[in-house]
Amino acid sequence: MDPKIAKADEDLQKLISKKRLKSIEDRRVSSEIFDKQTLETLYKLANQNYLAILNGAISTGKEANVLKGLKDDKIADSYVAVKIYRIATSDFKKMQYYIEGDPRFKIKLNNKRQLITAWTSKEFRNLTRAYDAKISVPEPIIAMNNVLLLEFIGDEIGNPAQTVRNQNPLDPDDFLDKLLIELNKFINKANLVHGDLSTFNILNKDEYPVIIDVSQSVVKDHPIANDLLVRDLNTIHNEFKKLGASITLDEIKNKLNLDLDLNKDIYLN
Ligand SMILES: Nc1ncnc2c1ncn2[C@@H]1O[C@H](COP(=O)(O)OP(=O)(O)OP(=O)(O)O)[C@@H](O)[C@H]1O
Ligand SMILES: [Mg+2]
Incomplete structure (x- = not known):
């Protein structure tokens, strides 16, 4: 496994095991690929049983990383795709332009985090709309902040299509x-x-x-x-x-x- 992903999963596991601590600051975890908010979001998703383990990178892009996750560490093939928008390198001008023309988003977005959250939820909503129309797209699972969970497209042993x-x-x-x-x-x-x-x-x-x-x-x-x-x-x-x-x-x-x-x-x- 990519050592960075192994480290990220280790961080996530640390968070899960220390979940009674009051704030993220107390948990003293760091990660090369995730900022604090992303880690906190992954932790919340783990806590709500959407995700148990991160176990590999599928793609590292300009704006998003797509990782492979396991929903349940006791079920061998419960793969999910975890798409994480990176706050630092996203193209905010483009995001703003697309969101402003969309009648579903009639809100003023004035900071980068809000914009990324709106962008992630836009992908979730588009995917839901397509999935509901019975189009061949991955099934959307949940969007939270800059993280989108979706159906893993690949084989039973975890090789992505x-x-x-x-x-x-x-x-x-x-x-x-x-x-x-x-x-x-x-x-x-x-x-x-x-x-x-x-x-x-x-x-x-x-x-x-x-x-x-x-x-x-x-x-x-x-x-x-x-x-x-x-x-x-x-x-x-x-x-x-x-x-x-x-x-x-x-x-x-x-x-x-x-x-x-x-x-x-x-x-x-
Ligand atoms: N549900 C999925 N199941 C399996 N693999 C996936 C899934 N979603 C995405 N991938 C893989 O991750 C890659 C990147 O995903 P996607 O195209 O959604 O991100 P992106 O926005 O293009 O990222 P960037 O623009 O930063 O490159 C895809 O080319 C594909 O290989
Ligand atoms: Mg792409």
């Missing part, structure tokens, strides 16, 4: 067909636009797509929804073309029942 970028589909046309069925529900049933759709944010779970990373997804009446949709679909078209799929942009549009010019100019930063 790879992204389509890392594990190209065996039959790109067939895989894209399945993806378009999921995207049709995403757009027309959940009324969401992904906003960062690419082969990096689609997992290949036994040759079926699982859409992930929906924090920046917006409701269809968001002012930039159409531009994001045009960008997403062009990206998917280009990337799958490179993988060998033969579908055209027009066919994609038809399969998604869209009345939209996918060649239009877009204005996104």
Whole structure:
């Protein structure tokens, strides 16, 4: 196991065993990868039986770390994915911009922590909306501060599913067909636009797509929804073309029942 994760889990275990102490200061734990609030949040989640152990890193990104956790240390395969937004390196300008245009968030967010909490809860809400519309996404479990727990996508022995970028589909046309069925529900049933759709944010779970990373997804009446949709679909078209799929942009549009010019100019930063 990555020594940093081992240290983080050790910290979490220390917290769990000292849970009667009154404040986090008393617990004298430190961690290289978690700040105090994150550790406190993980501790609360452990205390509420959402999480027992952290046991490995799945991905270390610019804005978030995704770890593998076990819900119950007595049940061998009770894996959960633990997505932790890092306060220090997040792109606050982008978060603010996306949240301000979203009618579900009519609050003024004036500090970074509040903004990250709103961002995490936005991902949770988007995921819930997609999951409720029976779209192939990880099941959301809970969001607390900057931590999101979600269903672990992988096999029974804890190997996470790879992204389509890392594990190209065996039959790109067939895989894209399945993806378009999921995207049709995403757009027309959940009324969401992904906003960062690419082969990096689609997992290949036994040759079926699982859409992930929906924090920046917006409701269809968001002012930039159409531009994001045009960008997403062009990206998917280009990337799958490179993988060998033969579908055209027009066919994609038809399969998604869209009345939209996918060649239009877009204005996104
Ligand atoms: N539920 C899950 N089950 C298994 N693996 C996951 C899950 N969610 C995310 N991952 C893995 O973690 C990686 C990063 O997740 P995600 O795309 O949600 O974060 P991110 O916002 O892109 O992070 P960053 O932008 O900082 O790179 C994914 O590419 C995938 O490999
Ligand atoms: Mg991602």
